[in-house]
């Protein structure tokens with residue numbers, strides 16, 4: 001059973017012994033477009049511990065991508081504090097954020113952003129040149145189950161296979177965190193489940209902290225914790241006593 005929903009004014013304590021990787025306090029993000037101000041995040045308080053699988057759930061426009069982008073160093077908050085381990089992300093320079101992303105973060109987006117003229121293997125290999133401690137390319141491709149397709153080009157692959165290449169590219173540098181924005185948004189039911197299996201496997205086998213955005217409430221059951229965003233604030237956080245595997249989910 002999930003914990004009783006709690007409205008948060010500050011982040012709840014982390015489990016004893018857990019190592020906090022993300023620490024966000026009083027996070028606010030306001031976008032200014034001409035005269036119009038949009039408050040995308042307001043007073044967000046959240047700790048995420050190492051190895052956790054967290055799902056961000058909320059309606060369109062609730063602030064999920066804004067929060068994920070700030071955690072990933074792609075954007076900065078207007079006010080408040082956000083840290084990754086001992087790296088202060090709020091107030092960091094552009095070059096510090098670039099180094100942070102390169103060394104610690106793997107991103108997976110709804111669209112795969114593969115280079116069409118490169119094979120699966122070459123798309124994954126691109127990243128290993130700039131990563132300090134990459135895993136062998138064969139291992140990354142094996143983890144996503146694409147060894148037999150490694151010499152194919154993106155156009156020769158299904159959507160789910162292309163997304164698995166994107167995941168291999170995200171994890172080959174051994175990131176501490178895998179941040180996924182609607183990773184199954186463009187995929188059909190079965191293919192989406194296969195991609196979720198791969199993300200769950202990376203989280204379980206490599207211990208990579210995973211934060212996954214979805215519109216699909218059924219996916220919440222595979223998380224340790226589910227963060228519900230409403231109008232830019234955390235409405236509640238629920239903990240699953242038992243995580244389901246993607247094969248046990250249905251929607």
Ligand SMILES: Nc1ncnc2c1ncn2[C@@H]1O[C@H](COP(=O)(O)OP(=O)(O)OP(=O)(O)O)[C@@H](O)[C@H]1O
Pocket residue numbers: 031032033038039040058059060061062063064065066067
């Ligand atoms: N670059 C930007 N400039 C102006 N407003 C923005 C910008 N990015 C996001 N917003 C606004 O901030 C709010 C939160 O957007 P965000 O993309 O974080 O929501 P979301 O929950 O991820 O939505 P979706 O599920 O549709 O992707 C929305 O009102 C959005 O229009």
